[in-house]
Amino acid sequence: MTFPRFEAWARNAGVPDMVERPTDANPAGSRPSSTNDREGQLRQRLERLGESLEAHRAAEEAANRRGKSSGFAQATKVASEFVAGVIVGAGIGWGIDKAAGTTPWALIVFLLLGFAAGVLNVLRAEGKVAEAGARLREPSEQETQRPNRDSDRPAP
Amino acid sequence: MAADKVDPIHQFHITKLVPINLGHYDVSFTNSSLFMAATVIVATLFLVMASSGRSMVPNRWQLVAEMSYSFVANTLRDAAGKAGMQFFPLVFSLFMFVLVANLLGMIPYFFTITSHIIVTFCLAMLVITTVVVYGIWKHGFHFFGLFVPSGVPAALVPLVTMIEVISFLSRPISLSVRLFANMLAGHITLKVFAGFVVTLSAAGVAGMAGSVLPLAMAVALTALEFLVAFLQAYVFTVLTCMYLNDAIHPGH
Numbered sequence: 281m282t283f284p285r286f287e288a289w290a291r292n293a294g295v296p297d298m299v300e301r302p303t304d305a306n307p308a309g310s311r312p313s314s315t316n317d318r319e320g321q322l323r324q325r326l327e328r329l330g331e332s333l334e335a336h337r338a339a340e341e342a343a344n345r346r347g348k349s350s351g352f353a354q355a356t357k358v359a360s361e362f363v364a365g366v367i368v369g370a371g372i373g374w375g376i377d378k379a380a381g382t383t384p385w386a387l388i389v390f391l392l393l394g395f396a397a398g399v400l401n402v403l404r405a406e407g408k409v410a411e412a413g414a415r416l417r418e419p420s421e422q423e424t425q426r427p428n429r430d431s432d433r434p435a436p
Numbered sequence: 437m438a439a440d441k442v443d444p445i446h447q448f449h450i451t452k453l454v455p456i457n458l459g460h461y462d463v464s465f466t467n468s469s470l471f472m473a474a475t476v477i478v479a480t481l482f483l484v485m486a487s488s489g490r491s492m493v494p495n496r497w498q499l500v501a502e503m504s505y506s507f508v509a510n511t512l513r514d515a516a517g518k519a520g521m522q523f524f525p526l527v528f529s530l531f532m533f534v535l536v537a538n539l540l541g542m543i544p545y546f547f548t549i550t551s552h553i554i555v556t557f558c559l560a561m562l563v564i565t566t567v568v569v570y571g572i573w574k575h576g577f578h579f580f581g582l583f584v585p586s587g588v589p590a591a592l593v594p595l596v597t598m599i600e601v602i603s604f605l606s607r608p609i610s611l612s613v614r615l616f617a618n619m620l621a622g623h624i625t626l627k628v629f630a631g632f633v634v635t636l637s638a639a640g641v642a643g644m645a646g647s648v649l650p651l652a653m654a655v656a657l658t659a660l661e662f663l664v665a666f667l668q669a670y671v672f673t674v675l676t677c678m679y680l681n682d683a684i685h686p687g688h
Contacts, residue, residue, distance in 0.1 A: 353667060356617045364610035369602050390602075393595075397602035401610065404603075 369394015538665035
């Protein structure tokens with residue numbers, strides 16, 4: 281069963297073929313008749329993969345540009361990360377003071393710790409410091425968690 | 437008089453539609469509740485109707501529904517691995533709720549529920565509670581190993597652990613503030629520029645001509661706000677996935 285309209289759309293959108301479709305020169309089931317034929321097929325495949333790679337690169341570049349251009353989003357990100365640390369530090373200190381009656385001291389100490397946590401948050405948000413768990417995780421485990429995107433393609 | 441008309445904060449006022457009092461608690465049905473219900477209904481109807489066709493070649497509605505599904509699924513799988521997929525119902529519901537709430541808020545005269553920090557804070561607390569409960573249930577005391585970094589001099593461990601704990605506790609706040617601040621600021625800016633159009637055009641012919649500039653700005657801002665509505669729903673989802681990843685893999 282074929283879907284000509286969908287296939288036309290997919291070709292225009294640069295979607296790579298999921299399945300190796302039999303071409304006229306080499307119908308399914310028959311062995312490659314000559315090396316010439318095979319080379320042509322490989323060249324076609326290379327071309328197609330190159331095209332999809334280009335599309336992928338362009339999409340990535342666009343994503344980068346979008347990330348850079350929206351300065352307001354970045355500003356709120358950094359500001360909220362920093363302010364949240366300070367607020368939580370001050371809140372914990374105030375709560376301890378309230379409970380233990382040590383009035384200014386816990387607030388002072390935890391406000392300072394909150395500043396430190398805020399700076400840590402900002403550095404993490406900007407990717408300058410590794411996430412808390414990242415150092416503990418074994419690299420081999422990390423590797424297996426990531427799904428292999430190319431696993432559905434045949435090996436070259 | 438004109439000042440009342442262009443009050444940019446007025447759009448965030450909460451009004452009681454059906455006053456209800458349970459004991460000492462005021463649990464009235466407000467305009468915020470109405471739009472929360474509307475958000476859930478719109479999101480559910482959209483997904484159910486769009487996917488009801490189940491055709492092999494999707495029509496436009498089904499394509500949008502399938503795209504949103506696979507978009508969230510890919511985001512979650514990239515951030516939290518295969519084990520993260522057990523949280524897919526939660527993450528997808530959150531994404532659709534925030535996205536539809538943001539987009540509904542873009543319709544004139546509609547209330548934007550995500551511009552109230554209590555709403556976004558509740559959503560963030562839901563995420564963090566899930567992370568903590570699942571982390572402790574699955575890993576027990578080991579989950580707290582997240583807060584004790586390795587390779588730090590013994591004298592500094594208490595201090596660094598304290599900072600890590602505060603940093604962890606600040607996540608729901610930064611998560612909620614980010615969404616809330618973006619929506620609030622965007623809607624106020626829109627209202628202010630729209631207000632300029634009204635006040636300028638009241639000042640005679642020259643004002644009329646001048647009001648073209650803020651009008652153009654308002655149009656451009658509307659487009660930007662649609663982008664922000666989607667982007668913030670996405671950011672909320674990505675951060676949720678990252679935090680869930682901590683619960684699933686809190687070190688070794």
